[in-house]
Amino acid sequence: xxxxxxxxxxxxxxxxxxxxxxxxxxxxxxxxxxxxxxxxxxxxxxxxxxxxxxxxxxxxxxxxxxxxxxxxxxxxxxxxxxxxxxxxxxxxxxxxxxxxxxxxxxxxxxxxxxxxxxxxxxxxxxxxxxxxxxxxxxxxxxxxxxxxxxxxxxxxxxxxxxxxxxxxxxxxxxxxxxxxxxxxxxxxxxxxxxxxxxxxxxxxxxxxxxxxxxxxxxxxxxxxxxxxxxxxxxxxxxxxxxxxxxxxxxxxxxxxxxxxxxxxxxxxxxxxxxxxxxxxxxxxxxxxxxxx
Amino acid sequence: xxxxxxxxxxxxxxxxxxxxxxxxxxxxxxxxxxxxxxxxxxxxxxxxxxxxxxxxxxxxxxxxxxxxxxxxxxxxxxxxxxxxxxxxxxxxxxxxxxxxxxxxxxxxxxxxxxxxxxxxxxxxxxxxxxxxxxxxxxxxxxxxxxxxxxxxxxxxxxxxxxxxxxxxxxxxxxxxxxxxxxxxxxxxxxxxxxxxxxxxxxxxxxxxxxxxxxxxxxxxxxxxxxxxxxxxxxxxxxxxxxxxxxxxxxxxxxxxxxxxxxxxxxxxxxxxxxxxxxxxxxxxxxxxxxxxxxxxxxxxxxxxxxxxxxxxxxxxxxxx
Numbered sequence: 115x116x117x118x119x120x121x122x123x124x125x126x127x128x129x130x131x132x133x134x135x136x137x138x139x140x141x142x143x144x145x146x147x148x149x150x151x152x153x154x155x156x157x158x159x160x161x162x163x164x165x166x167x168x169x170x171x172x173x174x175x176x177x178x179x180x181x182x183x184x185x186x187x188x189x190x191x192x193x194x195x196x197x198x199x200x201x202x203x204x205x206x207x208x209x210x211x212x213x214x215x216x217x218x219x220x221x222x223x224x225x226x227x228x229x230x231x232x233x234x235x236x237x238x239x240x241x242x243x244x245x246x247x248x249x250x251x252x253x254x255x256x257x258x259x260x261x262x263x264x265x266x267x268x269x270x271x272x273x274x275x276x277x278x279x280x281x282x283x284x285x286x287x288x289x290x291x292x293x294x295x296x297x298x299x300x301x302x303x304x305x306x307x308x309x310x311x312x313x314x315x316x317x318x319x320x321x322x323x324x325x326x327x328x329x330x331x332x333x334x335x336x337x338x339x340x341x342x343x344x345x346x347x348x349x350x351x352x353x354x355x356x357x358x359x360x361x362x363x364x365x366x367x368x369x370x371x372x373x374x375x376x377x378x379x380x381x382x383x384x385x386x387x388x389x390x391x392x393x394x395x396x397x398x399x400x401x402x403x404x405x406x
Numbered sequence: 407x408x409x410x411x412x413x414x415x416x417x418x419x420x421x422x423x424x425x426x427x428x429x430x431x432x433x434x435x436x437x438x439x440x441x442x443x444x445x446x447x448x449x450x451x452x453x454x455x456x457x458x459x460x461x462x463x464x465x466x467x468x469x470x471x472x473x474x475x476x477x478x479x480x481x482x483x484x485x486x487x488x489x490x491x492x493x494x495x496x497x498x499x500x501x502x503x504x505x506x507x508x509x510x511x512x513x514x515x516x517x518x519x520x521x522x523x524x525x526x527x528x529x530x531x532x533x534x535x536x537x538x539x540x541x542x543x544x545x546x547x548x549x550x551x552x553x554x555x556x557x558x559x560x561x562x563x564x565x566x567x568x569x570x571x572x573x574x575x576x577x578x579x580x581x582x583x584x585x586x587x588x589x590x591x592x593x594x595x596x597x598x599x600x601x602x603x604x605x606x607x608x609x610x611x612x613x614x615x616x617x618x619x620x621x622x623x624x625x626x627x628x629x630x631x632x633x634x635x636x637x638x639x640x641x642x643x644x645x646x647x648x649x650x651x652x653x654x655x656x657x658x659x660x661x662x663x664x665x666x667x668x669x670x671x672x673x674x675x676x677x678x679x680x681x682x683x684x685x686x687x688x689x690x691x692x693x694x695x696x697x698x699x700x701x702x703x704x705x706x707x708x709x710x711x712x713x714x715x716x717x718x719x720x721x722x723x724x725x726x
Contacts (some may be wrong), residue, residue, distance in 0.1 A: 117442075261721055263721055294660060304591060305591035305715050331612075349575050350574070377576045
């Protein structure tokens, strides 16, 4: 009792803060509004426009910033060639999760897209391809019913139209608010890939920052070619959970694209500036129709 | 009964009281038969009340019960013959997953399942039923073998999840799970999955792509543990009980959501009270399921499997 009282008094008089504010992933990765910005990696300051022109890669240290799905599509597809599929598909609230629909609405407004993946088809240096691009600006790119459905539908369309399929992943994993329904999207997408595979379809996956949990453990890992952007965080379980489980500190490069490459999980780590050329070459090698 | 769950305490206490009175009656001259009869009828009512009104959190406790029967317990009860096969042929043998060939009512089958331990020593050996990539790769190897010889595959699901460890990540935990999902989708033999305890996320799913998914009444299947969900969504793992309700993880919830096919009833008070009786409940469903699936052609089987998973999801179209 007395001891507790003293501690309480100490707490009142101590000015020491008990909690430190740690910048979250979002604030670290987001390109801040304004004319100038500072690279979170090398701390160099440059013009925002300079960064945009450089495909959101730091001109100094080559840190890859997050891209929106639209930016990604624009960086790869020939002008005016992209046709979007299922743009108006939106999530319901199957578990009646408090506040979920509001969060979706807010992200729709903020990101300008209706869900965490954009799908469609177009041409890359003249080669036709279907694509799914995830966008971590929408609910951390988490996979719920709509993400699973859009990807599965797009892969089915690619199979029917004999198109190669490219997936850019960026996801924190399954969407908690849709519970086991989001878990089952792992199955649905993997199943669509198996059907695509049986038909001889070419699948290229490109893992971008971050690709974790249920997305990493389903379609992201199932490409004929598994590629990744430099420095991307890729893994099944979160670093903190692993550290708590095994009670040891993990190496700094743990679960980076380079770490995965070293451990045989990737074909190649590809700089964003080389992405279009590499994809073009892979599409070329698999002509006609990406093997189908 | 070594482990009593909080919600069933009144039942166990009353049972002990009855046993005490019975012993007293037989040891002494005093006849308490009337009291005993009275208490026994009260017990019956109490049991119906307690076990007939289980909340999601009670079922979570039951699914995690230390004495809950494991995959090997059911294998022992259900199959005439079981030859366990080891190893993934790439790295090692993960004892968190067991698998092999068996005979079910004269039919050759392949059986695979997560394997927990029931005490600390066995749990360490089995890594608490949390597999590494080599476990999933062993499972896949056995499934492919089943496919080659035209045997149905039966999977028992019982894991908190795939092991979150350094070595597991290095050896491709994600790839191992993803590969199983894809390959199971295309297996040309019937696949029956039965959740017998905890169905923890991707680690459960990697044995869970089947033509039928059944769940024991007091088992759970979820994208994340209730503790994990509470920590993630409300930053407070003490709200696990609330999360167990919100996340819809019980067998009845999953049946309602259209994800599983059948809820297999449990022995009153939970499967651990009578593993033999529990096995007969599983047997009834398994027999019917295999009979139906074995009558299908490969084309029908694959088409129905795809249709089954294709329709899972809740979405609508944005107007305007």
